[in-house]
Amino acid sequence: MAAGVGTILPPGVSADDFAAVLRQFEAAVGKDWVFTNDEDIHPYRDYFSILKDQNDELVPSAAVCPASVEEVQAVVRAANRFKVPLYAISTGKNFAYGGPAPNLRGSVTVDLKRMNRVLEIDERRNFALVEPGVSYMDLYRYIEERGLKVMIDTADVGWGGLMGNALDRGLGYTLGLYRDHISAHYGMEVVLPDGELMRTGMGAMPGSKAWQEYKHGFGPDPSGLFAQGNYGIVVKMGFRLMPRPEHWRTGLITVPKRADFIPLVDTVNYLSDLFVIGEPLYSSPLQSLLTDPEFQKAAIAFDEAALDRIAAANNRHSWQVELQFYGSEKSTLANWEWAKELILRAVPQANCFDGDSLKVPVTQAQIDAAEHPYPAPYTSVMRRNVMHGVPKLYMWRSPGRTDNDPNSWNETHIGLFSVVARSGEAVFQAQKDFADVVRRSRPGEQYVSAALITPLQWHQFGFFIGNSFFGTATRNDNSPEGKLKQLKELRAVLKMNAQLGYGDYRAPPILQDDVADQYSFNNHQLRRFNEALKDAIDPNGILSPGRGGIWPKAHRANRGALRK
């Protein structure tokens, strides 16, 4: 049992006051929905915590589960009376991002999963309005049961929730705007730190029927503050939904030489920014050569000529991208033909392989099909389910790997992804930079596969590169010391990345101050501005102190406290 769990108090709150606030929580939501003992609180801890069972593990002091907006308001008002910090969560697991654990030990978790209604869905105007507890699976089933002609852009695992994912700036896999979940949000209802209820956009206008169709409303729009923020508890949120296309088509483009990656990215950017393609999937067919010592040597040296020579000798191209087209059978074909024309204009030696051509909705058998349409040595990294908005209940895993495989995610996993400019040159630079970071942080080690890093285009216009390079030495040491060593390494890497111009888009609570530190322009002016706003609307600092790196005055001394 963790030291102190079940007996810890919220910071600065006396035992009497804590008892009093718990009674008020019980009055608000019912005795059955306030939890204080170790067993009940266990689900609100981070299963993968680096600080697991340590005295500073980010554990809540209690949890409360309101079932309605009014109950959320009552909980917030009670917390204000006793200056008890809250930490709101919705549904899902948040694996790799700290699970449900708060930024501040001793916060009271406000679990919104009981509020799980789909409030409105419209297959002609293409939107949904949902409560916090609605999971991708819930919404998928709701749509399927009614045979509606809309799709969802789901996270990798269907237990995740639309609202929590969007508020943490989660991203998806389909078309343009729809896969940038916070940009696809249209309208919020929020319980503010003083318990008052606010609606953004057209929701601020009583009687408007266009809440989910025009997001800006009139005057300044504060809705961006609620993503990765702590200015209110969002209790309703609208989302644009993609209409279900008639047809889905994929194709694979490969380019022979290392330098061909540059025009490949340019071509894909062009198609992507004209909304011709959904998420493009880059990878390198050379990955399987990484066991070859000669290739390793060339990769470590970023020796372009040698890499090209070995690729040619192995009869394979250096880079590939899988494209996907949503539309009619003929329009997807015309777009794929156009894509081929464009790439052959830019890289005459490119190869283009037809992929899937499926009527939508696809069948479960088509989704589950293990084979892919491309000739060896090329393979597909396309996950057909998420491309069709079909949630699943398992994490993605490399073919042939299991949970117990030391190369799979291990217990202390954390997701870090740097934002990189969307060009081949920028990716090549990032490969070298990240290889250098590994060399500097682990003398004697090499980031062998750095030269084959490809970007993820989860976001509509941005590239992300996963910082998976830091895991190899310590990832299988799950001793408390091993975990802390890994944490220290992660922090050093974030600093080095920042010096090179790479910031992360998302982080678990234990690293949020570190990532916020990366965004330091003009002596952290963005954070100073946001904290001035925070203090103005949450003077007691009760809502999710520390979330997104924003600490209210009352708890500001905690910034970086876990870095000791």
Add this chain to the structure above:
Amino acid sequence: MAAGVGTILPPGVSADDFAAVLRQFEAAVGKDWVFTNDEDIHPYRDYFSILKDQNDELVPSAAVCPASVEEVQAVVRAANRFKVPLYAISTGKNFAYGGPAPNLRGSVTVDLKRMNRVLEIDERRNFALVEPGVSYMDLYRYIEERGLKVMIDTADVGWGGLMGNALDRGLGYTLGLYRDHISAHYGMEVVLPDGELMRTGMGAMPGSKAWQEYKHGFGPDPSGLFAQGNYGIVVKMGFRLMPRPEHWRTGLITVPKRADFIPLVDTVNYLSDLFVIGEPLYSSPLQSLLTDPEFQKAAIAFDEAALDRIAAANNRHSWQVELQFYGSEKSTLANWEWAKELILRAVPQANCFDGDSLKVPVTQAQIDAAEHPYPAPYTSVMRRNVMHGVPKLYMWRSPGRTDNDPNSWNETHIGLFSVVARSGEAVFQAQKDFADVVRRSRPGEQYVSAALITPLQWHQFGFFIGNSFFGTATRNDNSPEGKLKQLKELRAVLKMNAQLGYGDYRAPPILQDDVADQYSFNNHQLRRFNEALKDAIDPNGILSPGRGGIWPKAHRANRGALRK
């Protein structure tokens, strides 16, 4: 000469302090760029002001023109010392939205037009980073001179500026996201009310190369506060640009019966939300029948059977929509074929006419072509220039009308547009509601053409309907009394609209409090929240008091002051 212009002081500022702050402005920007006399201030007045030459006309006390970020900072700091309210403008005319006039009489106008550099443009990553003074014409010329393969989404008139338009939530005419100018913004640099400099998104990360490619950055994003807001002076702003397609194609769809508008909108929504089409242009071929007394009678009564009968007797369909496709020659054809298939599935009696099919970039001759491709009685309302991102230097005007035509915009013009849900049913309801508003506000008058109102889909997912119905009785009375009567009527109409659930998306300063009043959910909680933020970061209330309906504490008593 206007009463007091050139001699008025900023509210609450003594003559001595005003003189002192002007000296500090001069020290900051040079004597040549601080203006106080009537003649120099004239351009900073609203040419169309309803209160023109009245004692409460929204006239600045002075104007100052900084040429750099540092000069803006110096101006803001000086204003803070003397609590002098500023009002920042960029470039363009803002006709129909109050021109350059401030919300608070006596504010000092900060004119940013000297800061007019295109700081960065990238035709492979498809973005631009600009200063406030860059007009659509400037950016268009910059692109043309370099032969870059990107397009702009221009406002109607090319003298408008990208930044000012986006910050006022201006909208355009091309594809999806690009025509929602504030959503197409990627990254801001802002001078805050205390003179400090802040960057949003990846701009907050020194050294990041992805400022214009990922807009959220890390942690809460306050950038929405700067649109229609007064939390800072934006001095740099990034915009996503649409890559120049290879081909542009248009087509006209008409549907015979009044009720067919419902499936027509559904079909267009479907195509629009899959990014298959650019801005669709709805209109009614029955407009020219409005001179027929029998048709008028049917229109006023919303007599569906009679309207359908008269349409058929006149051998014309009731509704039309013009679609536009950006892509390759073949992909635009496949998409147009798909559109025809879909509408014929929904409305078998629909007619589809091929429109333009042009290689991009189109020629000036193709843009200027007066003829349109559709057979009588159908006509086109497509303006080819803005659909191609080609700015022009004239306002749109109905064919055959001139500036002196009493049916053209007149001197007291004001633009009002209500947000309406995106369905045929909602548009039909709005037609009846707006006809009713006219009947109630002008006993004895009829809004004859109400039954033919069609929505504007400037925004990606929303419908706007222009509130042009209130103008007819008073629009040609430019006496001070006539103007005030019109203002009173406008205010009454905004209230009636709000009761019916219709809010406006944009307003001139003189009506911003009225429109902000429409957004009243939970006792104006959104405004109360935004004003709490305002007071926190602008304690002296110096930045654009009243803009977007947000009044800082120091000037809050001015809310609705012009309503007296």
